[in-house]
Amino acid sequence: MAANYAVERKIAELAVRRASILTNKTFHSLVKGTVSKEDKSPVTIGDFGAQSAVIGAVLHAFPGDAVVGEEDADVLRQDENTRTLVWDLVKGAVEESAALNGEIGTIQTAEEMMDLIDRGNSEGGPKGRIWALDPIDGTKGFLRGGQYAVCLALMVDGEVVVGAMGCPNLPVDPANPDGERGVLFSTAKGAGAIQKPLNSSLDVEGTPIAMNKVTDLSQASFCESVEAGHSSHGQQAAIAKALGITKDSVRMDSQAKYGSIARGDGDIYLRLPTSKSYQEKIWDHAAGKLLVEEAGGVVTDSVGKTLDFSIGRTLRDNKGVVAAEKDVHQQVLDAVMAELSKASL
Numbered sequence: 429m430a431a432n433y434a435v436e437r438k439i440a441e442l443a444v445r446r447a448s449i450l451t452n453k454t455f456h457s458l459v460k461g462t463v464s465k466e467d468k469s470p471v472t473i474g475d476f477g478a479q480s481a482v483i484g485a486v487l488h489a490f491p492g493d494a495v496v497g498e499e500d501a502d503v504l505r506q507d508e509n510t511r512t513l514v515w516d517l518v519k520g521a522v523e524e525s526a527a528l529n530g531e532i533g534t535i536q537t538a539e540e541m542m543d544l545i546d547r548g549n550s551e552g553g554p555k556g557r558i559w560a561l562d563p564i565d566g567t568k569g570f571l572r573g574g575q576y577a578v579c580l581a582l583m584v585d586g587e588v589v590v591g592a593m594g595c596p597n598l599p600v601d602p603a604n605p606d607g608e609r610g611v612l613f614s615t616a617k618g619a620g621a622i623q624k625p626l627n628s629s630l631d632v633e634g635t636p637i638a639m640n641k642v643t644d645l646s647q648a649s650f651c652e653s654v655e656a657g658h659s660s661h662g663q664q665a666a667i668a669k670a671l672g673i674t675k676d677s678v679r680m681d682s683q684a685k686y687g688s689i690a691r692g693d694g695d696i697y698l699r700l701p702t703s704k705s706y707q708e709k710i711w712d713h714a715a716g717k718l719l720v721e722e723a724g725g726v727v728t729d730s731v732g733k734t735l736d737f738s739i740g741r742t743l744r745d746n747k748g749v750v751a752a753e754k755d756v757h758q759q760v761l762d763a764v765m766a767e768l769s770k771a772s773l
């Protein structure tokens with residue numbers, strides 16, 4: 429029988445939830461009011477804190493696993509002020525989440541916190557159990573008070589089998605954008621995808637999510653990056669035109685885009701390369717890709733190749749992302765390839 433990874437999925441949910449408590453606190457205590465300054469530290473603090481909160485939980489449950497995490501603790505080891513700030517936040521979030529989350533491993537000292545952050549140093553690869561972690565995905569969104577996500581996935585022998593994503597600023601009900609915020613998405617291969625409020629009690633199963641069935645592509649809508657440097661808005665507009673799409677794109681930062689289309693809030697996510705040299709990172713796509721697939725979608729790169737998570741910390745053999753409901757993915761991909769063939773990238 430195929431493994432169902434139910435325990436890993438549960439731990440991933442709890443880990444991401446603990447880190448989301450921390451990033452939320454970081455925003456409210458440090459970021460607000462500093463956004464206009466050229467000060468990167470608030471987001472850096474959130475990144476470090478969230479990485480230790482997640483890795484601590486993952487390795488408490490699965491001590492033999494490896495982790496590919498975006499950050500390392502070099503700065504914290506050198507800079508005592510930043511270290512103290514991060515440690516205060518981590519201590520607080522670990523205590524606060526213990527009541528909500530049950531026992532997912534404490535973090536006792538600042539040293540232990542830094543060691544946990546540095547356990548994210550796996551080189552990835554095709555063998556064994558490797559977690560991919562983006563402690564704050566969408567740093568620009570985080571600083572704006574917009575969308576960002578804590579993203580965690582488990583890969584086994586190079587294949588993504590579990591994904592969890594905390595989106596603290598995403599409305600629970602897309603039809604009620606001013607209502608409760610904070611969504612936890614999770615998925616496991618073959619088991620579908622769910623969402624639940626981030627602050628749900630432990631026994632809440634969550635609501636299954638599914639992509640919209642698109643019968644007429646001209647009625648579809650795109651979810652795209654806010655940042656023009658991350659995905660070409662001009663080419664996206666040309667592709668929309670070729671497909672007869674007239675609805676405005678929904679723009680948001682981070683992998684919340686994958687979560688949004690997975691729950692039918694938007695239909696298509698394109699990431700169109702803006703430079704030849706940028707290599708997408710595995711932690712920027714692993715959880716989101718499985719969420720979309722388990723909600724009825726297909727995810728490829730911009731020439732139709734599957735995303736290859738087995739070759740290290742990056743997706744260096746892939747260019748861009750095309751995510752859409754499975755029955756229309758090919759049609760969207762054809763329009764993408766036609767448009768990109770016009771460019772000299």
Ligand SMILES: Nc1ncnc2c1ncn2[C@@H]1O[C@H](COP(=O)(O)O)[C@@H](O)[C@H]1OP(=O)(O)O
Binds near residue numbers: 658702703712
């Ligand atoms: N030139 C680039 N092209 C594509 N993605 C990028 C580029 N530079 C940074 N990113 C990554 O895009 C992700 C968020 O993009 P978006 O919110 O637009 O989808 C982040 O993970 C960010 O990395 P980083 O986390 O290092 O900032």
Ligand SMILES: [Mg+2]
Binds near residue numbers: 562565566
């Ligand atoms: Mg990222």
Ligand SMILES: [Mg+2]
Binds near residue numbers: 564
């Ligand atoms: Mg990040």
Ligand SMILES: [Mg+2]
Binds near residue numbers: 498567
């Ligand atoms: Mg970053």
